[in-house]
Amino acid sequence: MLNHLTLKDFAVVSASELAFGQGLTAVSGETGAGKSLIVDALLWLTGTRADAGIVRHGAERAELAAEFGLHDAPDAAAWLRDNDLDDADGCQLRRVIRADGGSRAWINGRPATLAQLSELGGLLVEIHGQHEHQALLERGHQLGLLDAFGQHEPRLAEVRTLAQAWAELDREITEISRAGDVADRIGYLEHQLGELGKENLEVSDIDEMLGAHRRQSHAASLLSGYDLALTRLAGDDGLSVTRGLRQVAGELARHVDAEPRLAEIVSLFESAEIQLAEAASSLERLRDDLDLDPQHLQQLESRMARLHDLARKHRVPLNELAHRRDAITAELDALRHASERSDSLFAEREAAGQRWQAAAEKLSAARIATAKRIGKAVSALMGELGMAGGVFAVELTPQDSPKPHVLGAERCEFLVSANPGQPPRALRKVASGGELARISLAIEVAALGLDSVPTMIFDEVDTGIGGAVAEVVGQKLRTLGKTRQVLCVTHLPQVAAQGHHHFQVNKAVNGSATYSAVSVLDDKARIEELARMLGGVEITKETRANAKQMLGKAQSA
The missing domain is CATH 3.40.50.300 (P-loop containing nucleotide triphosphate hydrolases)
Structure with a gap:
């Protein structure tokens, strides 16, 4: 309103x-x-x-x-x-x-x-x-x-609902009919799917491959970095970091009676010593796990090259190759069943x-x-x-x-x-x-x-x-x-x-x-306006009375 x-x-x-x-x-x-x-x-x-x-x-x-x-x-x-x-x-x-x-x-x-x-x-x-x-x-x-x-x-x-359902079936029939002879398309898609099927395209596997390639590519520098860090932690080129922390903590511990607040600091040094020992152990495991293997690196690079070729061919990023494979699979399934689906659609549209x-x-x-x-x-x-x-x-x-x-x-x-x-x-x-x-x-x-x-x-x-x-x-x-x-x-x-x-x-x-x-x-002004509409140049008493009667009759109905 x-x-x-x-x-x-x-x-x-x-x-x-x-x-x-x-x-x-x-x-x-x-x-x-x-x-x-x-x-x-x-x-x-x-x-x-x-x-x-x-x-x-x-x-x-x-x-x-x-x-x-x-x-x-x-x-x-x-x-x-x-x-x-x-x-x-x-x-x-x-x-x-x-x-x-x-x-x-x-x-x-x-x-x-x-x-x-x-x-x-x-x-x-x-x-x-x-x-x-x-x-x-x-x-x-x-x-x-x-x-x-x-x-x-x-x-x-x-x-309306039935007309929309008929229109949707008709649209699907039109799309299938527009495709015509799909044998060539099926052959082409099967070839593409065969190429994609030779590779493991899951995103997690591709990420793992990329990580392995990075590690192999930098294996020499990583080994050098591991050895240098372990040498310094062990003190082979001088005072061991761990031993130095232990000495500092011991020296400060002798003064705890005089200054009790040193106890908390001594505890922090002891915790740092434990964390350094854990870090050294982790570094040793990483060094032992790293295998400088040129042949493995070559295999990784070959696989990466194949995947990049596939990504360029299908015009998608590496991490979307699996989606592309699934899309081709879905299209193939639809095309292989197109003829059977078409017969079914005609029957459904008729009904x-x-x-x-x-x-x-x-x-x-x-x-x-x-x-x-x-x-x-x-x-x-x-x-x-x-x-x-x-x-x-x-x-x-x-x-x-x-x-x-x-x-x-x-x-x-x-x-x-x-x-x-x-x-x-x-x-x-x-x-x-x-x-x-x-x-x-x-x-x-x-x-x-x-x-x-x-x-x-x-x-x-x-x-x-x-x-x-x-x-x-x-x-x-x-x-x-x-x-x-x-x-x-x-x-x-x-x-x-x-x-x-x-x-x-x-x-x-x-x-x-x-x-x-x-x-x-208001009511009084309405009577004057109705009288104007009823009368001519001059509004008479009779005209106003007529207007008042007209308004009263209309409003009481």
């Missing part, structure tokens, strides 16, 4: 901050005052391409921001989570459009693309009116609305197609029944909305592709005939903006807001009507407001009186500049 809308330097609005509530909100004002600015602002906030003309004259940029609650928008909340743009239980859209035509957008304070704004905006706001941005004109949305009206989701989910067909037929039967119900309901509402004799119908036609489709076996097209005797035409081809808006309203009322979009906006849905029809339009909008948040831009008092809330847009001229401001009306 839309909670707040903030406008700054937008068209003729210098600055405005609006709070919205549940139910139906009516927006009215003098002709040319800018009643549709709220609609325009939400269009820009939901992905419409930037136009420098919306920046107020003399300003550097226009700034727009909207805050939505997500308690009634689970699809939008899921989208935000999937795109790592979620922020608690709310959603903020912000857009800045510069006077040079450039723009930037943010979702919950993080930079966003227009595509992201549009995708998310479609889950938050649905706009109906005399413009091209109407979701109801899109055939995909029409099919979704039909399924929502008939509560087909369980059947549709089954069809999957039959399962999809059965599920799709059940969905098609449900859609046919639902199409009749929604057609009858909307046709009846069209009569109430001033299009007596008008007909609404849902046309179901086969999908273009014979393959199993995730949306079922048919496409959907909404058809309307606004006047008796005229053949129904596609809703997207209806010329009259006013008729299109009222038909959209009839569809939404008939569906009782079954689509998941929480906020619906109707811009000038009352164009070309008046009197009793206008009152019915207002009543239908109020009914829709029981299940969805509804905003309606209107010039008719019969519609405005039905609103749970009422905004008024006023235009004023200050010198050479024109400004528009939006204000929230």
Whole structure:
């Protein structure tokens, strides 16, 4: 639900901050005052391409921001989570459009693309009116609305799952078929695997080989280093390090009675003597283990050369040769079983197609029944909305592709005939903006807001009507407001009186500049605005009484 809308330097609005509530909100004002600015602002906030003309004259940029609650928008909340743009239980859209035509957008304070704004905006706001941005004109949305009206989701989910399973089997068959005659490939891979199989390629063995090679390569210097260290430790070229430590410890021990703290130092020397003895023993073992063997070194170098040749041939590091061997083994197994797998896949695909067909037929039967119900309901509402004799119908036609489709076996097209005797035409081809808006309203009322979009906006849905029809339009909008948040831009008092809330847009001229401001009306101000909408140049006492009666009747219903 839309909670707040903030406008700054937008068209003729210098600055405005609006709070919205549940139910139906009516927006009215003098002709040319800018009643549709709220609609325009939400269009820009939901992905419409930037136009420098919306920046107020003399300003550097226009700034727009909207805050939505997500308690009634689970699809939008899921989208935000999937795109790592979620922020608690709310959603903020912000857009800045510069006077040079450039723009930037943010979702919950993080930079966003227009595509992201549009995708998310479609889950938050649905706009109906005399413009091209109407979701109801899109055939995909029409099919979704039909399924929502008939509560087909369980059947549709089954069809979608089966179509995806069929597509996966078909993709695997295509990949096998693309490979063609694999005999040459099998022979080539077997040769490669034979070469790799002659060597021990495990990472631990290769590391051990490299270590052995390093030791053999440096055997002479290592032996020299071992001997020198042992000689010095043993004292063969002078005083033994161990003996020197023992002498120092003994000398200091004679003074412990005089200075007890020397005992700890003497202990450290004794520990050092023990560690030196252990070090000397370890050095002796290393020296004894080291075998200066030129033949072994040559064998290690030969093996290293073979491994490096294999690594260059397969374009992998030494420690990935085992992975390459395993990959070749897996590919060989797949190729050897390709023919057998292909026969199995064809059978599986055929069975999957039959399962999809059965599920799709059940969905098609449900859609046919639902199409009749929604057609009858909307046709009846069209009569109430001033299009007596008008007909609404849902046309179901086969999908273009014979393959199993995730949306079922048919496409959907909404058809309307606004006047008796005229053949129904596609809703997207209806010329009259006013008729299109009222038909959209009839569809939404008939569906009782079954689509998941929480906020619906109707811009000038009352164009070309008046009197009793206008009152019915207002009543239908109020009914829709029981299940969805509804905003309606209107010039008719019969519609405005039905609103749970009422905004008024006023235009004023200050010198050479024109400004528009939006204000929230209380009951007294609403009566004055309804009287203005009812009356002419002069508002009389009778007009105000009529407005008061109209408002009271609407609010008590």
